[in-house]
Amino acid sequence: MIKTTPFDASEYLTSDEMIAEYLSLTLEDENPEVFISALGDVAKAKGMVQIAKASGLSRESLYENLRSGSMLRDETVQKILKTFEAKLVAGSSKPADAA
Template sequence: MTQKIKVSELPEFDMAEHLTSDEDIAQYLALVIDENDPALLAAALGDIARARGMTQIAQASGLTREALYKALRPGAQPRFDTVQRVCTALGVRLTAVLA
């Protein structure tokens, strides 16, 4: 007999736990950028910042931890300068290529 599992009993998935290398981060960010969704990009940068250490990224970007959490929460639409500061702090660069 198959045992039923309740959705509420499943562990919560946290992408930050799976971003263990620079290559993982670059691939994840590239996939998210291909989706062309600014809110998803903000959330992905939040995942990456949490994987690297939110306090460290906040300090390196010149933002407070609270402001960083707010700007990079799912559904957020941060200003481009915030995205740029976070990318610089993370050591990643957004580039343009012909589609």
């Protein structure tokens, strides 16, 4: 019998570069819950208690905001990203040579 364990992305988010790439890729998905889930993965990797303290949110509020179906406010996203030392950056989805 083969035993499997659920995949946990937070176990692989071991560097700031990996975290930045992961968050950037999730922003490309049209489903906003993918990004919210990714924020939760990063918070778990960094330590929920530390992220809660650094963001000024209670641990319960952090969990509530990062759960599936939450309507995460931009202000909260910015607080959380600041604790990761990350920021959102907009770019063009149009290829550079398509003028």
